[in-house]
Amino acid sequence: TITDPPRYAYRGTMLDVARHFFDADTVKRHIDRIARYKINYLHLHLADDQGWRIAIRKWPKLPPVGGRTQGDGGKGGWFSRREYSSIVRYAQRRGVTIVPEIDMPGHTQAALAAYPQLSCDGRPRRPYTGTQVGFSTLCVTKQETYRFVQDVISELAELTPGPYLHIGG
Secondary structure, eight states: OOOOOOSSSOOEEEETTSSSSHHHHHHHHHHHHHHHTOEEEEEEEETTEEEOOOOOOTTTIIIITTOOOOOOSSSOOOOOOHHHHHHHHHHTTTTEEEEEEEESSSSSSHHHOGGGGGSSSOOOOOOOOOOSSSOBBOOOOOOOHHHHHHHHHHHHHOOOOOOOOOOOO
């Protein structure tokens, strides 16, 4: 008889698709690897200065504008709602819970490139491919910022049945 329970209930890893995009098949292969080692939470970093990686219905420019590059200047990419949902279901079948992260109010260059009106000065932003962070932020004095946050978090919660959403930055 082999008894081999995990020592900790929460055993997690993180995959940063915001800075360096990995497609859904690659994420699923990663899920297979972590499940093999009894890791049961995958923290999926979906938005940062370098990229926005999830489609949001009410903010349709986020992926094609904010997701077109990545940290090394590469092509970038993003997940459709269907692709993201397939990742979540795939993980569930393997005992892995997805914890999505959207950085805000800081680390938002990708979002501001798509929607510059969310910044305090409203000036157009370029997609960012560097490694430094901490220079961009949503404007917390604008009502539109709160609509944006509500829309993004609501839709992400709708797509992610796990107990956690991470709002970072």
